[in-house]
Amino acid sequence: MGARPFLILLSALPLSGCSGWQSALDTHGPHADSLARLFWIFLAILSTVWIVTIVMLLLALRRRREPGDDPLMTHPGTERRMTIVVSSAVALTALIVMALTIVSYGAQRVLFASRDGPLTLLVTGQQFWWKVQYEDASPARTFTTANEIHIPVGEKVLIKLESSDVIHSFWVPSLNGKLDAIPGRQNQIEIQADRPGVYRGQCAEFCGWQHAHMGLLVVAETRQDFERWRDGQISAAHIPDDPEEQKGMEIFMTKPCIMCHQIRGTSAGGKVAPDLTHVGSRQYIAAGTLPTTRGNIAAWIVDPQGIKPGVHMPLVQLAPEEIQPLATYLESLK
Amino acid sequence: MKKPIWLLPAALLLLSACEREKREFRPAQVSEETDEKIALSSLSAGPSPPSQQTTGKGKNFEENAYHISEGQKLYTWFNCNGCHSNGGGGSGPALMDDRWIYGGSIEHIVQTIREGRPNGMPSFRGKIPDDQVWQIAAYVRSMGRYTPKAASPARRDDMHPGPAEQRRPPAEMNPGGSIPSSAQMPQ
Known part of the structure; x- marks a missing residue:
């Protein structure tokens, strides 16, 4: 009696993972909807099949054989009944498999329907972050960012996926x-x-030491907000007038940072690490690992291998008084 | 009862091979540039060879598969292949042969990367963190298979003109390699 509330609580626990900003059951788009519908249909039918099978099995196990019955003796009546039960079970199996195949085909028609979204992104998986390039017919309107994708609500967005490693x-x-x-x-x-x-x-897909810390954000917003965001991202980085930020920029340009990172509008042109032109505008740094704050940026620069062991960001030698301006500068890159 | 006892050292022996991939992601402190005293000439005043002093850091890098494969990645990231190609050389000298204009030990290569060399090799001091310089130098040595076979990179994912570093025959240092070919006496 006392165990019942506990059991109910326990059975509700797995479901608590089903909502939130990263859940295949908390769907927000037509593709995920069709997948979730498919999941529930499969779950319902297959659980019914499983329960019926187990009940039949238990019934058969519990049934007592009559004493003195010779197992080699056959009764035509029983044989006929058994044939009917087995063949109808086989027919039902074929029917269910067929029905599930058709349902699954229907979902795939939604998933692979069209391939001509007005907005096309090239997303490249790298150890351990996502490079995002917004494509456009006009080269001046293409740009590169990392780990954060903005999309307009209610529009199809085509994502081309590549990997560099x-x-x-x-x-x-x-x-x-x-x-x-x-x-x-x-x-x-x-x-x-x-x-x-x-x-x-x-x-x-397991990709190495920091596979678990290879996240990305998709921000869905109205077309108007999206255009504003895109115009901001296309523009070059702002040139600081605050003396501290200026000092940070100078440190960035003279240190190993420029070997890998790009800040458009400056001489930093490395393309093997995340583009930092508007790093301050992103919600997270280090591929969804730390919220973008000045303190976290400083922590990441000072101890990348402590936060994400095995990441390709090396430990760079900096003087203690250089860290604050550098973090201030990077945070100001909105 | 006796059998498992001799199996134990055999099992330990297998584990010892794991050292070749030992990864030290987080050094105790940011590495300062090590002080390698190397000579760029095999000539020296007096009967003894030039006096050189190395810190021994190179051994950890040359015999470690992780460092060498990181060096392989950085080699293209930092555009070494822009001049040296895949080791066969282009506008820069070849790196996979037995000729070493400025010395072929890992310390020599590290110094070459740090300092730069006349006629085109840029100085990377302060642009590449020191550990990464050592990783690149370790990879450069694996191109001619001066590094242990077990630590050298195996097959690459992209197209490669020759066999993997691991499958190349171990090279010998050309004693005359320190003299640029342009300065050599006609044979």
Whole structure:
């Protein structure tokens, strides 16, 4: 009696993971909707099949055989009944498999419907972050960012997936299923968000030491907000007039930072690490690991290997008084 | 009863191979540039060879597969292949042969990367953190297979003109390698 509330609580526990900003059951787009519907249909039918099978099995196990019955003796009546039961079970199995195949085909028609979104992104998986390039017919309107994707609400967005090192997998559970990013080929996936919001994504294919800290954000906003954001991202980084920020910029330009990172509008042109032109405008740094604050930026510069062991950001030698201006400068890159 | 006892050292022996990949992500302190005293000439006044002093840091890097593979990545990231190609050389000298104009030990290569060399090799001091310089130098040595086979990089994912570093025959240092070919006496 006393165990019942506890059991109810326990059975509710797995469901608590089903909502939130990263859940395949808390859907916010047509692709994820069709996947979730498919999941529930499969779950309902297969659980029914499982329960019926187990009940039949238990009934058969509990049934007592009549004493003195010779197992080699057959009764035509029983044989006929058994034939009917077995063949109808086989027929039902075939029917269920067929029905599930058709339902699954229907969901795939939604998932792979069209391939011509007005907005096209090239997302490259790298150890351990996502490079995002917004494509446009006009080269002046293309730009590169990292780990944060903004999309207009209610519009299809085509994502071309590539990888620069090992196999990664792009997965934003609230918007669509996962798709692998494979070195040497391009896969395509479409996402669409029906409601404004922030949806978290995650690398879903083990890719090395920091696979778990390879997250990304999808920010769905109105077309107007999206255009404003895009115009901001296309523009070059602001040139600081605050003396502290100026000092930070000078430190950035003379230290190893420029070997890997790019800040558009300055001489820093490295392209193997995240583009930092507007790093201060992103919600997180280090691929969804730390919220973007001056303190976290400083922590990340001072001890990247303590926060994400095995990440390719090296420990750079800086004087203690250089850290504050550098973090201030990077945070100011809105 | 006796059997497991001799199996134990055998099992330990297998584990010892794991050292080759030992990864030290987080050094106790930011590494300062080490002080390598190297000579760029094999000539010296007096009967003894030039006096050189190395810190021994190179051994950890040359025999460690992780450092060498990181060096391999940095080699293209920092555009070494822009001049040296995949080791066969282009506008910069070849790195996979037995000729070493400025010395072929890992300390010599580290110094070459730090200081730069006349006629085109830029100085990377202060631009590449010191540990990463050592990683690149370790990779450069693996191109001619001067590093242990077990630590050298295996097959690469992208197209590569020759066999993997691991499959190349171990090279010998050309004693005359320190003299640029332009300065060599006609044979």
